Amino acid sequence: MNFKWFLAYRYFRGRTTGSAFLSFIKIMAVAGVAIGSAGLLIALSIVHGFSSVIQEKILGYGTHISISTYADDPLYRSDTLAVYLQDIPGVDDSQAVIYSQGMVQTRDFAEGTFIKGVDRDGDLSNIRQYIRDGEYNLGPNEEGLPGAVIGARLARNLDASPGSVITAYAIRGMPTPLNLPQIQQFHVSGIYHTGIDQFDDVLMLVDVDYARGLFEMPPPRATQVDLRVADLDEIEKVSALLSDRLPFPYYTETIYERYRSIFAWINLQEQTIPFVIAVMIIVAAFNLIGTVLIMVLERTRDIGILKTMGANDKSVRSIFLIEGIIVGIAGLLIGIFLSLAFYVIQDTWQVIPLPEESYYMTAAPVQPRWFDFVLVSTITLILCALASWLPARVAARLNPLSVISYGR
Template identity: 40%
Template structure:
């Protein structure tokens, strides 16, 4: 049991950590440094965890937005036949929230020539993946529109709309309303004749989206699924794949296995974690390595407490000997220094947690930590606050600091009272 004696003396040593004469200021300094070390370690660990959690959330939401939870296609590489029946079967499965048909294949996208200083510029051409979808089939992209709208309706000139990424619009030099031409290379491959021409169709840019995933924004061009079928040579009941959205993302691997088992060949189902394994592995690496590395700061700070408390023991040797001579038990002296270690740890942990919380809220509000978007898929460091992280990091720091105080506490409890009183320590 911790009594009032141990608490009172521990708080006294903590609040007024004074040494004798010229060493008074130094002892105060090392105590403050110990508290500061814990604060820096805890704050850095919490901030790293907030950023890593934010990365995990943002990257996952973007990848899932593009690929949905489960992708159902054919392992033969051919279009899925009888797609309406297959969609109906998938939609009846327990846990399935939405089923979206997709027609997807490589195409060429060419911008219309422009007039610059009276001269016609050479049209820019980029290889893209033409993605045919129902008008309401891509809510994620619709929410990421920067200009225009996610709309495939006809314009005044009778052209149908396409939606492209911001990066692609910059490469082609086109804006909303500008005309583009799609060359469907799949129809040329189907003919098999040398010199065959692809199917060509004119569109206009109805909208421009930006997700922050530069590789995706540069690659995918969305249009109506029926137009994509016509261009790519699909029949009315053929699709490239079917995207399945579930009630619970975490159940996507089990659902993929279930779909493959129940429907059978040539249907092949993959969860989003399998489709984008590389990106998820990168996120998992960040989530596992960064907090582990930063945790060493907390451990180092905890061990610094050993040196700090040993200095307190040396400075307070005579006082400790007097207390022991007056009847205090050695166990009480051990508890005294364990409490002192816990006070240093708690002070540093709460200060660090408070600073991390303020910094995290500020970054979430103003995004003042920029990131290279082409490398991290985000323009600023993302933040996700979790109460559980603050609780366990704070508690772990206090426990580590208390355990680190055991050696100084043991040294203090072995002081011989008669010897210290007689010879002054």
């Protein structure tokens, strides 16, 4: 082993007589780096978890891209448009749907909502995975009533459950004796629950054939065409391609544009929280300046002896610089262990609960990424090296003739 690393390691261990105070200082320095690195890694894993869970819910609830007209006119040949769109590079599937406002009523309650008519086999979203009660079935029951899937909050407001009969109204303008709303009864076949109130409160899925009758929109007319993209990373690219190919008055809207406020909230967390927590690492790293300086004061006689034995300034500087880096490595390893332990505990027992109405989930999600560990480790070691350089430089400049008798 190189003598500089050997001495730095011996000094780090500090098992000589009278080194209790120095050992305590080093323990505090290691703890500071450990807490700072662990805090940053945990914060990053929670932020990534939030982003992943919410994006998964949004992408599971909505369709990737929708195409409609600027004037809210129907798509008169939606079947032809849907077939044409399937040949666009990157498009996995397309479906013409009916999407409009309406009102839904049970015996005692009524609520406004959006009614979406989709294929009986299902739409292009993954809303099936969020069915909490009942089943995803838009077909008629034994009494001949078509099925409907509604959100959990809407079901709670209507006091509805699977099997309940609900009445849907298609309202266009002010109801008058000459403008009566179309009416259709459905039975609640399933209730979905995403945890996001604005999703669970505003949507009712029904068979597109019944939606056409309700909104008086005969085939092949539709209000929009929904698209599913094969690669989620290509949503914006496919949307730009569609915008170039589709003439006026068609326009495209991606799921990121439709729910831009939620995605902006996610991005705000990812940008600010790690910056705030990173200050902990900076403070902990620069605490090493005081720690290594104390080490230098405690080892002044050793420095004098090393210099009289032929050690040059560079070697002495390297010894204390390495010792500071060892402190950083020890703290970093402990911090990584603490962050991984937190991940296992939170993922298994969910010890940090969250109010779902505010955070859209019941427990803090954690999703560690290997890149974060590499980045945090690199930054921590660089900061520890920079913080150790000044006291190491002080040690190298000590005069051996004056320090051999230090303390006499």
